Amino acid sequence: MSLALNTLLYQIQNGSFHFGGGRVIFLNAMFHSDLSVLSDSDLTVQQHFKPYENALVQAGFTVQPDIPCDDGTYDMVCLLVPKNMVEARYFMARGLRLLRHGGALICAADNKAGGTRLKKMMHNFGVQDLCDDARNKARAVWGVVNDAREDEIEKALSVGAVQDILDGEYTSQAGVFGWDKVDKGSALLTQHIPQGLKGKGADFGCGYGYLSKFLLSHCPKIKQMHCIDADYRAVELCRKNLAYFNQEQQCVWRDLTQYDGGLKNLDFVVMNPPFHEGKKADLLIGQNFIETAYQSLRRGGRLWMVANNHLSYEHVLNRTFLACDKVYEGQGFKILSAQKLK
Structure with a gap:
């Protein structure tokens, strides 16, 4: 309250x-x-x-x-x-x-x-x-x-208006997460995501579209991207920042802590999940993101995520996906990956 x-x-x-x-x-x-x-x-x-x-x-x-x-x-x-x-x-x-x-x-x-x-x-x-x-x-x-x-x-x-940032590479607005910068965790994630990603994927908590733009620029076999965020402003900004790509895009305003059945049979999900709502740290947000990702992936599909080192997501990944890999750890972050086997 x-x-x-x-x-x-x-x-x-x-x-x-x-x-x-x-x-x-x-x-x-x-x-x-x-x-x-x-x-x-x-x-x-x-x-x-x-x-x-x-x-x-x-x-x-x-x-x-x-x-x-x-x-x-x-x-x-x-x-x-x-x-x-x-x-x-x-x-x-x-x-x-x-x-x-x-x-x-x-x-x-x-x-x-x-x-x-x-x-x-x-x-x-x-x-x-x-x-x-x-x-x-x-x-x-x-x-x-x-x-x-x-x-x-x-x-x-x-x-406070919608404006160009980072030398005009993106459009953003104050109030959206990390609105005028590239988030360090997201930048690290781009260094470890394989450029062979293909098919249909999603960016959970897309923000103004940094990860989605990277994937569409570096993974030519991606056919469709679902860009999803709980902040309506972020969804609209992401839509603008991806407008010139030819791949199909679905920019959706949705609460990813609740799986509603709208996403199915994805080949991959990438995410840098939030761990605050307002002032309080809330690990449950990221845990729910993981569970929604699992429900949204096809069998054989894979999740790639970045998190702060102190956030314990491994036990949720092991429980939900049955196994997870720590791809990288350093600079205060860790890159985790998990494949849906069942």
Whole structure:
């Protein structure tokens, strides 16, 4: 449960923040049973992270992954502020563009994920009549938007927008994992994947498409690539970065910790699985990726993955695939490979 979300909704429930209904959008929303406090409004819900989107949909909400076009007609914007500063300012700027003159903005974040800087951020954007409340190790800040600072909004939108990175080799955006660099683990994996890969494969947790682009550039016998990520923005960026390849591509927004039967009979899977959700390390994410890979491969198909040395995936690979090979270990990483035998 999000402490920031608890803190935000508390302000509406107890009347600290006056909620007058009307047209409301919740950016970066997560499910909470008390979201019903917004049920009397014309509510739009946005979430780009598939597991959170799934929870909202299961609760009956209609969710869109993109932030809507700036139309200046919303009466209120609620925002769970991301930890990344560039991404946080971008979301806030997009939210301000959605508000009508005199509309209200309420934001919240955990204290260790930027909550203590919220009031200053909103003041710098020109939000007026600021109020705040700290509880649950999080902070909520709210105010009225009459004359927002357009120069600050434009700056935040420009820095946080989709943009070229790495000398124009890729397109990316702040907030996507490793958005402006080549991940060291992924780079190591490319040095050990055989260039004879062929047939139908998948890149689990594709990000902006670094591994997929490498494979399509160096393995000419690949006929089809499935590029899958839980971050909708990453999926769309990957689609752009692979657009000029002739091989068939399927860029899919999906939660790979849950096998849904959508992938079958793959010849290979490559992955650099995440091991954090928010602030907490979670080894279970990578373990579920491995199990989904096993279900998705054909008999004889092979998994190639990179992981930090301290992450113990070998026992899951041995249990699921019956055996695994450590192809490389060094520089804080290990390259693991396993073949589906049954």
